[in-house]
Amino acid sequence: xRMTGSRSRRLKSLARxxxxxxxxxxxxxxxxAAVLAPFEVAGDAIPQSLTGDKGDPARGRAIVVDRQKGLCxxxxxxxxxxxxxxxxxAPSLEGAGSRWSEGQLRLRLVDAPRLNRDTSMPxxxxxxxxxxxxxxxxxxxxxEAQQIxxxxxxxxxxxxxxxxxxxP
Amino acid sequence: MRAQxxxxxxxxxxxxxxxxxxxxxxxxxxxxxxxxxxxxAMQADDVSNPGMLAALDGEAFWKQKAGAANxxxxxxxxxxxxxxxxxxxRYPAFNASAxxxxxxQGQVNQCRSERQQAAPFRFESRELLALTTxxxxxxxxxxxxxxxxxxxxxxxxxxxxxxxxRLGQLNFSCAHCHEDNWGRKLGSAPIPxxxxxxxxxYRLEWQDVGSLQRRLRNCMTGVRAEAxxxxxxxxxxxxxxLAARARGMSVETPxxxx
Numbered sequence: 001x002r003m004t005g006s007r008s009r010r011l012k013s014l015a016r017x018x019x020x021x022x023x024x025x026x027x028x029x030x031x032x033a034a035v036l037a038p039f040e041v042a043g044d045a046i047p048q049s050l051t052g053d054k055g056d057p058a059r060g061r062a063i064v065v066d067r068q069k070g071l072c073x074x075x076x077x078x079x080x081x082x083x084x085x086x087x088x089x090a091p092s093l094e095g096a097g098s099r100w101s102e103g104q105l106r107l108r109l110v111d112a113p114r115l116n117r118d119t120s121m122p123x124x125x126x127x128x129x130x131x132x133x134x135x136x137x138x139x140x141x142x143x144e145a146q147q148i149x150x151x152x153x154x155x156x157x158x159x160x161x162x163x164x165x166x167x168p
Numbered sequence: 169m170r171a172q173x174x175x176x177x178x179x180x181x182x183x184x185x186x187x188x189x190x191x192x193x194x195x196x197x198x199x200x201x202x203x204x205x206x207x208x209a210m211q212a213d214d215v216s217n218p219g220m221l222a223a224l225d226g227e228a229f230w231k232q233k234a235g236a237a238n239x240x241x242x243x244x245x246x247x248x249x250x251x252x253x254x255x256x257x258r259y260p261a262f263n264a265s266a267x268x269x270x271x272x273q274g275q276v277n278q279c280r281s282e283r284q285q286a287a288p289f290r291f292e293s294r295e296l297l298a299l300t301t302x303x304x305x306x307x308x309x310x311x312x313x314x315x316x317x318x319x320x321x322x323x324x325x326x327x328x329x330x331x332x333x334r335l336g337q338l339n340f341s342c343a344h345c346h347e348d349n350w351g352r353k354l355g356s357a358p359i360p361x362x363x364x365x366x367x368x369x370y371r372l373e374w375q376d377v378g379s380l381q382r383r384l385r386n387c388m389t390g391v392r393a394e395a396x397x398x399x400x401x402x403x404x405x406x407x408x409x410l411a412a413r414a415r416g417m418s419v420e421t422p423x424x425x426x
């Protein structure tokens with residue numbers, strides 16, 4: 001369990017950053033410290049990746065089924081045979097990648113109310129204009145940029161399977 | 169006794185007409201209707217309904233002398249079966265001495281401090297839940313009948329605005345779940361219409377009785393919002409609006425929930 005010098009330095013600087021983050025939580029004006037990656041909306045899509053990189057579909061799937069992180073299955077169902085208790089508030093995620101481009105999926109995750117003012121689909125990458133956010137979540141998006149990209153990559157991989165659909 | 173009900177009933181009909189009825193009357197369902205038959209049976213049978221134990225406790229507290237005044241609730245009000253009949257069905261009500269609406273728990277605590285000269289009960293304390301359950305039981309089977317009192321209108325309207333306001337990091341409103349999506353499933357939980365006609369309830373998940381405000385705080389933390397505090401004006405306003413939405417439905421206190 002011995003650390004190399006550079007690793008322990010890195011850990012110390014990490015610890016300092018966490019301490020700072022803790023301070024920020026205590027100070028209200030710091031609430032916006034978690035700066036979101038800038039993005040541009042074109043039509044009904046955000047064409048560019050928030051991180052500049054492609055996401056990882058396997059990590060994306062794990063986020064989607066995680067009831068603390070993605071929370072998606074509270075409202076959506078989808079091709080997740082192992083998951084009990086999938087919600088039915090929202091359309092199934094099955095085939096989402098056939099219906100929408102990656103850019104369209106990205107905007108639907110980032111800030112769905114831009115497309116439908118009354119939607120109950122949460123904004124996963126937004127920190128402004130929210131009301132009474134609990135202290136533990138203040139100034140943080142539901143998912144980080146990298147996680148959004150992972151989920152986008154996973155959703156894009158969900159293709160319609162015509163054989164399954166044609167079954168009565 | 170009958171004639172006394174006719175006028176309020178007419179006023180109720182008029183008021184219901186002017187309010188925007190979000191869920192059509194014939195589609196209104198009590199929360200119990202979304203439960204499994206087993207849980208429904210547990211609520212329906214007084215012997216198996218664990219909320220009845222709280223009501224029994226409440227009956228004992230009703231008769232117990234307390235405070236510097238050394239008076240019991242019963243010393244002022246007599247038998248609850250008579251004096252408390254219909255009270256929970258019409259609360260929250262406007263309280264002249266406080267110049268604001270208060271709910272049954274607020275009223276109990278006002279009697280505590282002013283009439284009994286005792287310390288008010290803590291929210292969710294065994295005593296407060298027991299007394300409000302016992303008082304609620306005296307209205308069981310009666311229609312929810314919020315009073316047609318103009319002094320309440322502004323507060324009820326505010327409650328309606330709160331109900332429709334988006335909240336929390338997940339950014340949705342009570343109405344998103346309880347008006348747009350009732351009957352659907354949120355994960356494993358069926359979403360009820362959010363009628364407040366069965367509170368306090370015994371909740372199996374809590375292994376305890378709990379107030380309407382505890383339920384509302386759960387809904388708020390569910391959307392990652394900072395919940396209003398117990399007894400806050402916002403909760404009373406929401407309770408007023410919920411009572412108006414449930415107008416005419418039967419009081420079911422003590423309800424049982426999964």
